[in-house]
Amino acid sequence: MTLSQFSRRFYVLYNSIVIMTDTCMHMINSGEVK
16 A cells, blocks of 8 residues: 555545544534433
């Protein structure tokens, strides 16, 4: 695996984690999750 492939894969993984965290925080702020 080349470095560019690894960094791209890591970037996609990082983005999905950020999106999931942002969604969870939005749900908590909306009061859907206690």
